[in-house]
Amino acid sequence: MRNTRSLAAATLVMASAITVLLVGQLAKAQTDDNVRDMVVRGRVPKVCTLAAPTLSSGELVNFRTLNGSSLEVDALTDPVTLSTRAASAQVTFAAVCNYAHQIVLESQNNGLWRSELGLTPAPTGFSDAVPYTATLTWGPVSNVFQADASARRLRDSAQAVDQPVVGDIVLRLDIQPGATNLQTNAPLVSGVYRDTLRLTVEPQ
Amino acid sequence: MHRALSLLIAPPVLLALAAAAHAQTVGPSDSAGPIQITATVPNNVCTLGSLSDGDNLFDVGVLIDTTTGLLRPDLSAPPKVLTGTQCSSRSQLTIAATPMIAQAFVTTPPTGFSRGVDYTATASGWTPIEARYSTGAAANAAASQVRETAGSADITISLSGFATAGGPTLRPVADDTYQGAVVVTLAAAS
Numbered sequence: 001m002r003n004t005r006s007l008a009a010a011t012l013v014m015a016s017a018i019t020v021l022l023v024g025q026l027a028k029a030q031t032d033d034n035v036r037d038m039v040v041r042g043r044v045p046k047v048c049t050l051a052a053p054t055l056s057s058g059e060l061v062n063f064r065t066l067n068g069s070s071l072e073v074d075a076l077t078d079p080v081t082l083s084t085r086a087a088s089a090q091v092t093f094a095a096v097c098n099y100a101h102q103i104v105l106e107s108q109n110n111g112l113w114r115s116e117l118g119l120t121p122a123p124t125g126f127s128d129a130v131p132y133t134a135t136l137t138w139g140p141v142s143n144v145f146q147a148d149a150s151a152r153r154l155r156d157s158a159q160a161v162d163q164p165v166v167g168d169i170v171l172r173l174d175i176q177p178g179a180t181n182l183q184t185n186a187p188l189v190s191g192v193y194r195d196t197l198r199l200t201v202e203p204q
Numbered sequence: 205m206h207r208a209l210s211l212l213i214a215p216p217v218l219l220a221l222a223a224a225a226h227a228q229t230v231g232p233s234d235s236a237g238p239i240q241i242t243a244t245v246p247n248n249v250c251t252l253g254s255l256s257d258g259d260n261l262f263d264v265g266v267l268i269d270t271t272t273g274l275l276r277p278d279l280s281a282p283p284k285v286l287t288g289t290q291c292s293s294r295s296q297l298t299i300a301a302t303p304m305i306a307q308a309f310v311t312t313p314p315t316g317f318s319r320g321v322d323y324t325a326t327a328s329g330w331t332p333i334e335a336r337y338s339t340g341a342a343a344n345a346a347a348s349q350v351r352e353t354a355g356s357a358d359i360t361i362s363l364s365g366f367a368t369a370g371g372p373t374l375r376p377v378a379d380d381t382y383q384g385a386v387v388v389t390l391a392a393a394s
Contacts, residue, residue, distance in 0.1 A: 034391055036252050036286060040304055040363060040384040042264035042321065044376045047273050096273040098317065099378035139314075164377050166273070166316035 048101055048201040050169070051094040059090035059172070066091065073175070073193075076112075076130065082187035084130050086177040093169040095138070097201050100163055103138050104200040105171075106156035111149025111181065112193040126189045127180035134197065135172040139165030147195065149181035160204055169199065250295050250390045253288035253358065260284075262363055264304070267321060267382060273375040275321065279366040289330060289390065290356035296393040297359070298348040301325040301386045303339040303369055306379035317377045320369030325386045330359045339384065340367060350393055361388060 055066045062085060064072045071089060078085040114128040122128040129149035136143040138161065145157045178185035262281040269276050306319035313319050322340030331349035338344060363386075368374045376382070 034250055034252055034389060036255065036260070036361075036388045038255075038260040038262060038284065038361065038386040038388070040262040040264065040281070040301070040323070040325075040386060042267040042279075042304055042382045043380050044267050044306070044378050044382060045270060046378040047268065047270050049271060049273065096375060098268075098273050098375055163314045164317050164375070165314065166375055 044098065046099045046203065048097040048099075049095060050199065050201055053091045053093050053171075056090035056092055056170070059088070061089070062087035062175075063089040063173075071173070073112075076193060077188050078177070081178070081185055083127075083178045083185040084175060084180055084188065087175040088173060090170060090172045093171070093199065094167075095169045095201060096166045097161070098164045098166075100161065100204060101165075101201055102158050102160045102204045103136065103141065103143075103169070104156055104158040104198075104202065105134060105136055105143065105145050106154065106198040106200070107134070107145070107147045108154060108196040108198070109147075109149075109194070110151060110153050110155040111147045112175075112195050113149070113152050114189055114191040114193050120189075122189045125182075125186065127182035127186040128189045128191070129181035130175060130188070130193055131179050131181065132195075133174045133176075135174070136199075137170040137172075139163070139167060169201075171197075171199065250291040250293075250392050251289065252388065252390045253286040253290075256285035256287050257282075262386070264363070264366070264382075267304075267366075268376055275366065275368045275372070275376060281363050283360050283362040286359040286361065286388070288356065289359050291351070291390065291392060292354050294353070294393045295330075295351050296348055296391050297327055297330050297335050297351065298389045298391070299325055299327045299335040299337045299361075299386065300344075300347060300389075301337045301339050302384045304382040304384040306377055307381040307383055309377045309379045313377050316374060318368050318370040318374040319377050319379070321376060321382055321384075322365075322367045322369050323363050323384070324365040326362050326364070327388050328360050328362070330357055330390075335388075337386075338365065340369060359388070359390075361386065 053066060053069055062074050064074050073087050075085055112130040112132060131149040132147050134145040134147065136145060141159045141161055143157060143159050147155065180186040180188065264279055264281045267275055267279060304321040309319050324336060324338040326334045326336045328334035331351045333349050335349045336346040368376060
């Protein structure tokens with residue numbers, strides 16, 4: 001009798017346990033079946049864009065207007081001293097970089113150098129290169145780049161920009177009066193003087 | 205978890221009482237019972253169907269026009285269908301969503317940039333008026349809709365109206381993953 005009661009009790013306990021488990025599973029199943037979670041995903045690639053340059057109005061001194069991407073000094077020499085005449089211009093580039101990047105300014109000649117250099121050496125007392133300053137402003141950074149005409153070579157300057165930036169890259173070019181690669185106010189040898197500046201926004 | 209524990213503890217107490225009462229009977233045989241077994245079919249069960257394409261990902265792809273950095277105006281993702289949804293009573297369908305947020309770029313973006321993309325998620329095909337949730341809206345009164353009758357149908361989940369959080373002139377910062385979530389809930393309504 002005792003054994004029978006024990007068996008009955010065990011059966012009931014088991015039945016209760018099974019019932020509870022079934023109820024538990026039913027509740028869980030209902031929860032899962034009533035809710036659907038979905039994920040929405042996209043991506044934004046790293047992009048830097050640089051528009052064509054434009055001249056800032058009112059900032060042009062002794063420079064002719066911008067022709068494409070070419071900027072020409074109106075009169076490089078002072079008619080009296082035959083040395084360098086002051087000139088300045090400000091060019092802006094509409095730009096966007098949507099990630100931390102760097103901006104690089106590169107001068108091909110490190111100054112305005114006479115194109116015929118090497119073919120006809122400058123006579124003693126004459127200079128054949130003109131230094132200039134390029135001041136770059138872009139978002140949080142500002143960089144003064146000296147193309148000092150100390151030697152004819154490639155020269156660049158890179159600056160890290162640790163955030164995305166949108167706006168204008170402002171590049172101001174300044175040629176000081178009498179500035180030459182020889183001495184102040186040295187006369188310039190006749191010829192075409194040129195340099196190529198390259199502005200790059202790129203990954204760090 | 206707490207409710208299940210209580211139920212497990214209760215039966216042995218009841219059984220102990222039953223055993224004590226039983227011990228008072230005298231005779232050559234013994235029996236227990238009758239044991240009543242009952243079951244109930246609930247009249248308010250709802251089941252959302254399975255996702256038609258088997259996965260739960262809305263892939264919107266590249267979010268920006270790479271020539272301008274601005275959000276593309278033609279963003280979309282193929283809709284998803286919850287097939288075989290059914291309810292045995294009046295029901296309420298609710299949709300909720302969170303904006304797509306840059307997962308790696310976690311700081312406040314600089315001026316001119318945003319790290320969020322809003323959109324509108326809709327669930328249609330179940331209720332007379334589709335349930336609609338816009339992540340950029342201050343309130344979403346249309347997010348819950350009621351169906352008065354029992355039945356079965358497919359529910360289509362669609363995304364639309366993608367917009368840069370903060371305004372259309374802002375540009376999304378670069379990030380490999382912009383992620384948001386959509387949650388659809390179907391519940392029996394009394």
